[in-house]
Every structure is written in structure tokens, then in C-alpha cells.
Amino acid sequence: MTHFTLNLVGQIVMRIAPLIPRARKVGISALSWANKPCFSKSASNSLISDSVRTMSSKLSGANRIKGTEKNIWVEFGKLAVENKALNLGQGFPDFKPPQHVIDEMMAAVASDNHLMHQYTRSSGHPRLVSALSRLYSPLIGQQLDPNKNVTVSVGAYGVLFCAVQGLINPGDEVVIIEPFFDCYEPMVKVAGGIAHYCPLRPTKTEGVTSSKDWILDPKELESKFNQNTKALIVNNPNNPLGKVFSRDELLMMADLCKKYDTICLSDEVYEWMVYDDNKHIKIASLPGMFERTVTMGSAGKTLSATGWKLGWGIGPEHLIAPMQVLHQNCTYNCPTPVQEAVAGALEFEIDQMDQPDKCYFFSLAKELQPKRDKLAKICQEVGLSPVVPEGGYFMMVSTGNLKTDLPDDGTDDPRDFKFVRWMTTKLKLAAIPPSAFYHQEHKHLGENYVRFCFIKKDETIEAAGDILKKWFGSVKK
Structure with missing residues (x-):
């Protein structure tokens, strides 16, 4: 055996020696190792799996973020897009800034x-x-x-x-x-x-x-x-x-x-x-x-x-x-x-602050108040009970008196989650479930409501009204 061959064999042995104890753990003896392809699929997969198991405690997120993974914006934003729903959920205007x-x-x-x-x-x-x-x-x-x-x-x-x-x-x-x-x-x-x-x-x-x-x-x-x-x-x-x-x-x-x-x-x-x-x-x-x-x-x-x-x-x-x-x-x-x-x-x-009609700080509220009132009126007309907001651009709307049979979506989420999923997929109208804004012990305070956003064009609010009125009409029949 040439000096080169001996040297090569020596290098191979040096490389595989540390793997032999681990190979035994996955059912490969030191003797049989030499009789099988060094990188057979079953052997290599076993070694990789064992290695990952050994390091799994490190290949993971920090403990401090556990329990914070769930995010309503990801779920309900995606749901609105997938169902091409009219979006009164997330809080952003559907018109340009000044x-x-x-x-x-x-x-x-x-x-x-x-x-x-x-x-x-x-x-x-x-x-x-x-x-x-x-x-x-x-x-x-x-x-x-x-x-x-x-x-x-x-x-x-x-x-x-x-x-x-x-x-x-x-x-x-x-x-x-x-x-x-x-x-x-x-x-x-x-x-x-x-x-x-x-x-x-x-x-x-x-x-x-x-x-x-x-x-x-x-x-x-x-x-x-x-x-x-x-x-x-x-x-x-x-x-x-x-x-x-x-x-x-x-x-x-x-x-x-x-x-x-x-x-x-x-x-x-x-x-x-x-x-x-x-x-x-x-x-x-x-x-x-x-x-x-x-x-x-x-x-x-x-x-x-x-x-x-x-x-x-x-x-x-x-x-x-x-x-x-x-x-x-x-x-x-x-x-x-x-x-x-x-x-x-x-x-x-x-x-412009001394001229409220020209200052956006003040004129935006004047623009939004009629939108708020329009949405509140629509909700009343279809049997929903709005909580008219004093500020902001969201409205909580009670759905508690509706007798809609919500399908079992396979979750133990509060009622408002199930209602919003149903409304987004069936009515093509997106909203946000307000119980997401409560800690577990108080979620019942929000589960009979939905949250609508009204910083939208008038035609968007009117289109939402048409959806709700059509649905309410079918329910009455």
C-alpha cells in the first residue's frame, strides 16, 4: 500500500471515528459500518435526525416569545384577501393622504x-x-x-x-x-x-x-x-x-x-x-x-x-x-x-391651526363624523347595535341579538372570531373580532361584537351596507 493510500485511509478513519459512537445509537455497529456505503440514505438520515434532536433545544425561539405567536392581523388580513372581501377590518384609509x-x-x-x-x-x-x-x-x-x-x-x-x-x-x-x-x-x-x-x-x-x-x-x-x-x-x-x-x-x-x-x-x-x-x-x-x-x-x-x-x-x-x-x-x-x-x-x-377648516388635524374629524354616523345608521337598519364612538375611526357593533347559526370551524375561539370568519367567507365583508383586544379572563366582554373601520370612502361604507342589507333581507325570509 503506497504512502499516499495509507495517508488517505488515515484521513477517512479520522473523519468517521467520531461518528461511530453515534452510529451505534441508531443501530449501526462498528463492524457493519465498514460493510455499508458510508453515506447510505438510511444511515445518513438517522444521523441527521439524531443530531437535530440533540441540538433541538438550541434551534428554537427564545422562551420569552412563547405564547405571543398568534396574530389577528395575519389571520384576518389573509382571510380578507383570499375571499376578496370588502375590508372594514384593518385600520387604514382607502383614499390618499392630503x-x-x-x-x-x-x-x-x-x-x-x-x-x-x-x-x-x-x-x-x-x-x-x-x-x-x-x-x-x-x-x-x-x-x-x-x-x-x-x-x-x-x-x-x-x-x-x-x-x-x-x-x-x-x-x-x-x-x-x-x-x-x-x-x-x-x-x-x-x-x-x-x-x-x-x-x-x-x-x-x-x-x-x-x-x-x-x-x-x-x-x-x-x-x-x-x-x-x-x-x-x-x-x-x-x-x-x-x-x-x-x-x-x-x-x-x-x-x-x-x-x-x-x-x-x-x-x-x-x-x-x-x-x-x-x-x-x-x-x-x-x-x-x-x-x-x-x-x-x-x-x-x-x-x-x-x-x-x-x-x-x-x-x-x-x-x-x-x-x-x-x-x-x-x-x-x-x-x-x-x-x-x-x-x-x-x-x-x-x-393652519388657527383656521380649523384648512388644518387637517381638525378637518379629518369633520370628514369622519358623517362616515361614523352613516355606518351606525346602516348597522341599526339591519338589526345590529352600534356602540357610537366618541373618537378614533373604529366602531364596535353588537351582534349578540342575531340568531345566525355559525358553522363549527374546528376551534375553541370566542364567538366573535367564528362570526368574523363566517362573515368574511360567506358575506365577503371583513371585520376584526374585538375579543382579541382582551386578556383571556375578560374576552367575554368583546365576543358578541365585531369591529368595523370607517376611515373609508363613502362608497366603500355604502357597499358594506348593501352587503349587510342583502344578508339581513335573506335572514328575514
Whole structure:
């Protein structure tokens, strides 16, 4: 045997020797190994399977995300598309933003300034944070430093993520007012926080009701607070209910935050969409609350451009700084041209604020209120009971008095999930099940409702009405 052959055999032996003990585990003896093809299909598959089993505990997601996988937007968005359903589910307009907003984006992208296409300041484009400081200083009653009191992230979603991850320690307790936007719960869980839930409860359920009829029990809310409570999360106006909290309700929350030395995370993305004689009050503007509140806003909601995914947080430096650090180490910064465009659009609107008919902050609500009323009337006409919202652009509609036999969809999901699946597939009308906005123990409060979105063209709402009327007519027969 030549020196070359001996060397080659030696290398082969060296390579397969570590595999022999594992081969024995899967029923291949050391002797039989030599009599079979080294890479036979059965042997190699067995080895691979055994190897994967050995490493399976590492080839998996982190424990902190377990239980957060289910997402209504994925399921019901896909269901609407597959069934070509009229979509009153997800909250986005089916019309363009104001022309000047589009023009600002086009100008930013076409600018001769090469910096419009490069990184900008991590926690907020200088022009944008200056505009936000100018807008919110009088609204909150504080002179805001653009660099220390303002931070920007990828939508209000990103701002809330930075707040929860940057401010909540494992074991900290967080009080969440229900119904809540569905990301609140998993965000707290991933941060290692312990969530406690306090629901708004309806004082009347028959006929046409208002979101004003849904209230908090002060004693129940205080029972959720203790010395370990780190934060309260409140959504005002509320999604999906449309509740606009009164000054007295906000003062009650503020008193608890001060009594238990608690942060308030106030999600106010629908701040400009308030109807009738209702007033939106910022909890950060109440006595003693600015130093413990992060106020969150959204360019997507404010300017009807949800796809731009840009949001902001306003608060004291000791709360904003940790959020800026988190954002810097997570996404670093947001797209420069989007921030430049939003800055220009906000500056334009700020200059129009003394002329409400010309300012989109105010004119959008005037445009949406008739749409709200149109949808409420349609629902009444077909035997559904709307909860008329004080703010936002969603409407909870009671389906509890309908006698529709829902098919068994093979799940143990709440009734509203089954109803929305049926309505999307059979009626070709998409909605969102509101029980998704509740913790398990309170899902019954939402399971006899559906959530419709009314920031749509009039013809879209009318088309939805035609679908419902056709169905209601067939039911009566």
C-alpha cells in the first residue's frame, strides 16, 4: 500500500471515528459500518435526525416569545384577501393622504441634498423633532427640548416597544386598561413584565349606545396597583371602542399613578379624531403627570399615511433617554426622507391651526363624523347595535341579538372570531373580532361584537351596507 493510500485511509478513519459512537445509537455497529456505503440514505438520515434532536433545544425561539405567536392581523388580513372581501377590518384609509403631504415626500426624495438619502440623527431627524416640539409644547403645557423630550421610532408601535423594553424590568407589574391594542400584552410579556388588566364595562347594552357608556370601576382599577406597579398603559381615544376619557377619568388614573409612583404610557395616536362636543385631554398635561408620562403619537394616523410607519414619544428626559438608547440599538434610525416629509407636513398643519377648516388635524374629524354616523345608521337598519364612538375611526357593533347559526370551524375561539370568519367567507365583508383586544379572563366582554373601520370612502361604507342589507333581507325570509 503506497504512502499516499495509507495517508488517505488515515484521513477517512479520522473523519468517521467520531461518528461511530453515534452510529451505534441508531443501530449501526462498528463492524457493519465498514460493510455499508458510508453515506447510505438510511444511515445518513438517522444521523441527521439524531443530531437535530440533540441540538433541538438550541434551534428554537427564545422562551420569552412563547405564547405571543398568534396574530389577528395575519389571520384576518389573509382571510380578507383570499375571499376578496370588502375590508372594514384593518385600520387604514382607502383614499390618499392630503396632496401637500404627498408633495412633501416627493420633494424630499427628489431633493438635491444628498443627505436626504443618508442616515439622520438616530432618535429623530432634527427638523422633525423641532416640529414636534413646536406642536406639543402648548398642548402639554411644557417647553419641550427637541433633543431631550422627543424621540422617534418606526410607528407608534416602535415607540411603545422602546418604552416597554427601555423602562420595564423583569418582574415589574404593568396595569393595562381593556380593551387594549393587541400588541400591549405580548410587549409586556417579552420584557418580562407581569400584566394586570382592568376592563371598561358597559353601563347599558340595549339599542344604540355610546363609548361614553363604557366606564372604569375606580375600586377595581386601584386593586390592580401595588408597590411593584411600574406602569399604566392607556389608549385615548381607545381602539377598538372609541372611548375618549373625560377629565375626571384621567384625574382618577393620574392620582393612582402618583400614589403608587407609576409611569403612564399614553397611546394617543387618534388624538385628532374626536367627535361631537368631546374634548381630547392629554394626561401629561394634568398636574404632576408630565414627569411620569410618555405620550405617543403617529404620523400614519395623523396624516392618513399608515404605510409610512413613523411615530413619536414625548416625555421627560429621564423616560425618553432609555427609549432613545433602545431605539438606537434596535433599528438605529427611521428613513430620512419619510421624517423630512412628515416634518414639512406637520409644519404646514401647525401654521393652519388657527383656521380649523384648512388644518387637517381638525378637518379629518369633520370628514369622519358623517362616515361614523352613516355606518351606525346602516348597522341599526339591519338589526345590529352600534356602540357610537366618541373618537378614533373604529366602531364596535353588537351582534349578540342575531340568531345566525355559525358553522363549527374546528376551534375553541370566542364567538366573535367564528362570526368574523363566517362573515368574511360567506358575506365577503371583513371585520376584526374585538375579543382579541382582551386578556383571556375578560374576552367575554368583546365576543358578541365585531369591529368595523370607517376611515373609508363613502362608497366603500355604502357597499358594506348593501352587503349587510342583502344578508339581513335573506335572514328575514
